[in-house]
Amino acid sequence: MKFSSRIIIFTISCVVIAVLLVLLGGAFTFRQLAFNQQQHQLRSVVEVLDNQLSVQPDTPEFAQWLPNWLRAHNIQVLEVANRGGVIYTFRELNYTGSSKNLIAYRYPLLAHPEFYVQIWVERPFKRLTYEPEAMLGIGGGLLIVALGLIVVFRWLKQIMYGAELLQTRGNQIIAGRLRDMREGSPKEWPNAASKALELLIDELIEARQERSRFDCIIRNNAFVDELTQLSNRTHFLNQLEAEISDADAHIGAVLLIYLRGMDDVNYQYARSEGDAILQQSADVLKQYTRRNIDVNLARYSGDSFALLMPLSTLDEAEDTAAGVLKLLERISLPEVADADDFFYIGIAGYQYGDDAQLVLEQAEDALRIAQIQRHNGWYVIPRELNSSQTGKGSVRWRTLLQHVLVNDSLHYYQQDVFDEDGRVCYKEMLARITDYQGEVINAGVFLPWAEKSGLLMDFDRHALAFAMKQVKYSRQSISVNLNISTVLKQSVMRELLQWVFSVPYKECQKLVLEFHETQLSQLNDTEMMRLKALNKKGIKLAVERAGQRVVSTQYISELKLEYLKLHPSLVRDIQLRQVNQLAVSSMLASCAGRVKVVALGVERNEEWRVLQRLGVHYAQGFLFSKPEPF
Known part of the structure; x- marks a missing residue:
């Protein structure tokens, strides 16, 4: 519910409750006054009876005029009694109502303590009729209150419209659309808060740019000639x-x-x-x-x-x-x-x-x-390199890769990514193929040849389709490494969006797309918008090989990234290399808590302890787990 609607509903509720309390309080007060007036009249009747008994104690001749006097006071039944029994009774024979509707009062006689009087009368409002003229005052008051509420409602709605605009801009900023919300509407209220927000956004954007430049300067001094x-x-x-x-x-x-x-x-x-x-x-x-x-x-x-x-x-x-x-x-x-x-x-x-x-x-x-x-x-230097997987020749590689695609013999492994408490955050999907001799070939070997052979998109689409099927049955998120040019293709974007609209939102959030940092840093504004569109639909984005090259980290501010994976060259023997520690600290400062930084290739406890001390809370490597088949 909107903020202004909550304020308006709260105000109207307070006014309505106040009016109801006034009406109820007035009704109860008026009722009590009516009963008090009735009791006062009955006490005067009792006093007259007590005085008459004192004047004529033996022969109460007042019984001749008493009935008419009692009818004048709307008394239906009256009894004068003592311990010996009732000595006088009056009952209105013309009363047609039920005796259950009568109220009984009992009064002792002060001058004659041995006597008491018991009276039955109708309720004070029994014969009251609610004429329109009588209700005109109450109805007019309620009408004035209703008109006042309408006026207040319109006024609050008008004045709170600016607050709604300000709240909408704040929600957009929280959602990551900082640059889009740089300037607000002139109708935003309070105006001072709107202007202050614009100034803070400008300073924040400038600070992020300066931090990105400072990060590049640090890594340039450490790693660049x-x-x-x-x-x-x-x-x-x-x-x-x-x-x-x-x-x-x-x-x-x-x-x-x-x-x-x-x-x-x-x-x-x-x-x-x-x-x-x-x-x-x-x-x-x-x-x-x-x-x-x-x-x-x-x-x-x-x-x-x-x-x-x-x-x-x-x-x-x-x-x-x-x-x-x-x-x-x-x-x-x-x-x-x-x-x-x-x-x-x-x-x-x-x-x-x-x-x-x-x-x-x-x-x-x-x-x-x-x-x-x-x-x-x-x-x-002449040397025999022990590898049968590299150097097959472009024709042989193309033949092997086409054979893999035609026979759908591409298979996948998974490796877990852990946090510092040992919990699995997500699983990375790793592609494997088998050559004619039955030897398993890793993605790092055959994908460069697939790119040279023009088959990289086919392998990427196969991996993406497999990942979209797996997230339906997996408890953890699943990441898949893709070439960014494949995802930006119109046909692939269309397939991704169709899949997004056909599955639950929670299932979309389990899919993580990983891209090479060098590719991501070279995107233009249009390509960035396409990735943002996927991110808005729930698909998470991640960066791999961060720090392999010294590039601007401005993409971290542009995109809402979930994970940033450090290149293994920064992680290896980091406990012995101050320069690498400086570079990792610089990357962490660029992320500023907005992105989960993952150390890739952790193999020793010494490396993991230093990374934790620097502020890295997620890791992947042989120290924690090895790739296993899906």
Whole structure:
């Protein structure tokens, strides 16, 4: 019920109750006065009888005139008696009513204590008639009260309309539509509260923007190179260690790109000339790696860069090195630099369980061998990587993935997400396929190939359909990882909305859609509105791999997120890395209690204790549970 309606109903109720109390009080008072008047008259009759008995105690000749006098007082029955019995009785023979309707009064005679008088009379209002003229005053009063209530009702409704508008805006702000409710209606009341709310919203939006920028500054200082705006060596090492410790990744490659002639350029020219070459090289590498969000690019040292290529074979790494080298050779170099002896690339492969520092040393060895050749080029450390799941070739991958879709052989596992009290918050759905040899392949391996083969949307729609069926039977919420471009497709949005309208609201709230942070941070306003529409219908939103790249956290303010999952590179050995602790604290400050932050990849009690101390209350990893089939 609206606030104004409650006020109006309360006011009208108070007035009506007051009027009823006045009427009831007046009626009871008038009734009591009538009875008191009747008793006063009867006492005067008793006094006359007592006096007459004193004058004529033996022969009460007053019995001759007494009947007419009693009829004049509407007395129906009168008895004078003592202990010996009744000595005088009067009864009105013309009374046609029932004796049950008579009221009995008994009075002692003061002058003759041995006598008493008992009188039966009609009630005071027995013969009262309610003429319209007599009720005119009461009716007029009630009419005036009713008219007054109507006037007060209209006045309150008019004055409370502004309060309703203010309350509506407050509810919208609570619902998360802060920017939409930035300006209120001029009719809002109280006007001072409306203006104060507008000022507070402006300050809050500005504070959130400043906090987002401050968060980026903190993480930039911790993980980003100031000149090239690429990841620094610390962040790159975190990413490499996370990939090597990820059993789903299997294999990958590291490329070290060295600009050999930078010392001569910096010696011969101003340092600004060398910085310009570094910036151009960084732009070339960004352009080349922009197509693949899984490739991590970093400034490894003053005159070298590093590329981390998960799920890549050494052959694919060599192809990447050739493409990068062609682009770098197009950069215009000063005369002091030898263009044919300037760019060198060292390549080293890794697999699950390797030592990150040893992999980097192998890449540096490959880089030194490439420099010995004295011509722009690359060198790869030969190595047999133990993985039969990567490097099948695009044709073989496409054939396998199409076979999986046609035969509906895609199956799913689940892994629980726990809170700090050990309770399950929701279950994450993990996709798996089986190749021709019967080996199980994780989603982290086959989904990149599905994207290259143009089949990613089919896999995403299959996973989404499976999740929508499972939430009907699950007690906990179920999350599904999707590519955001799939969800934003008009056909998929239509299917989601149709499902939302066909199931109970509580069932919709069990579905959690997880998106990559990099994808989410690049959405425009129209795409944001589509996600907000899903969120309003009850579907929850979550972000995965938060902190893998240094991006703006403004999306946290734009969307009503349920969960934010930290990238495993921030969680791994966090008890030993102050920089990671600083980055996690920065992410938590950006969430500001609005989003539940989940630590992904927790494997040690030491990591979980530090995360709890920092303010992370939810976790997922082998420390708590392992993936199990649905």
